[in-house]
Amino acid sequence: MYPTxxxxxxxxxxxxxxDAFGFTALTVYEGEDGLIQHAxxxxxxxxxxxxxxxxxxxxxxxxxxxxxxxVDIVVDDVDAxxxxxxxxxxxxxxxxxxxDYGARDYMARDAEGDIWSFGTYAPRLGD
Numbered sequence: 377m378y379p380t381x382x383x384x385x386x387x388x389x390x391x392x393x394x395d396a397f398g399f400t401a402l403t404v405y406e407g408e409d410g411l412i413q414h415a416x417x418x419x420x421x422x423x424x425x426x427x428x429x430x431x432x433x434x435x436x437x438x439x440x441x442x443x444x445x446x447v448d449i450v451v452d453d454v455d456a457x458x459x460x461x462x463x464x465x466x467x468x469x470x471x472x473x474x475x476d477y478g479a480r481d482y483m484a485r486d487a488e489g490d491i492w493s494f495g496t497y498a499p500r501l502g503d
Contacts, residue, residue: 378416379424379447382439383488386412386428392487393417393426396464397494398457407431419449444489450498454480457494
């Protein structure tokens with residue numbers, strides 16, 4: 377799955393995803409107006425697809441007023457990932473916590489209100 381998130385300032389969102397959360401921007405497509413139309417920042421074996429709100433089109437219209445969204449990302453070292461995010465000024469909602477089901481995770485809010493959970497829990501797919 378590749379969640380699509382629209383931002384008022386997609387450039388700032390992409391910077392936060394790469395600088396604070398450690399994503400790698402695989403592709404970034406800008407429109408003639410300089411707005412990010414579509415990007416593909418990846419972390420591990422997953423990616424999200426951020427873009428700019430207000431650029432028109434059916435998806436933008438459908439997303440009008442939607443959000444914030446919540447995204448769960450699996451990371452190997454929750455504490456190191458949390459430190460990096462905190463060092464970049466990310467709003468931490470829940471610090472790294474050991475869960476009773478054996479996972480460790482933390483929760484943060486990005487600059488436009490989307491909720492990000494980073495932890496060790498991974499759904500068992502295909503079993």
